[in-house]
Amino acid sequence: MWVDIYETFTRDACQLLGISVESPLAICINAGCTAVPALLNIKQVMMQRQVSGIWNGKDELPIEIDLGTDKRYHSMFACPILRQQSTENNPPMRLICGHVISRDALNKLCNGNK
Structure with missing residues (x-):
């Protein structure tokens, strides 16, 4: 009974604080x-x-590794050029060099070079 109360309290407290119940170190090791x-x-x-x-010499893996649905995190992307968060209307765009910027920044760069 006390174990159930402990787990419920921990889960609810972490949810209220917006943090993971699982340790970040444990998540990294499992991944x-x-x-x-x-x-x-x-x-x-x-x-x-x-x-x-x-x-x-590359910073990314040559393959995609599926870590399962419980390890999918959705971070907010902020464009390093315009310093704005991406939206559905202004999604992140990956350049050939591997950098990622927002669609609005890409359009401004393209229009500025004409």
């Missing part, structure tokens, strides 16, 4: 443990096909 087998597999495939240069 890493889920991702490592997929990363080892892709590394082995890349070594067999002798295309290991694809992964060198």
Whole structure:
């Protein structure tokens, strides 16, 4: 009974404060443990096909790793150029170089170069 009260209190308090019940460190460790087998597999495939240069020097992974629906977080994107949050009408746009800016910023940059 006390365990149920403890869990209910913890869950409700965290919800009111807008924080996760699960420790951020535990979330990171679990995500890493889920991702490592997929990363080892892709590394082995890349070594067999002798295309290991694809992964060198990049900040992002060459594959998408599914961590499950409980590990999907929706952060708010703020454009580094206009310093505005993205919306459905002004979504983030990924440039060829890998940077992400808002659609309005992209339009302003394109119109400014004409």
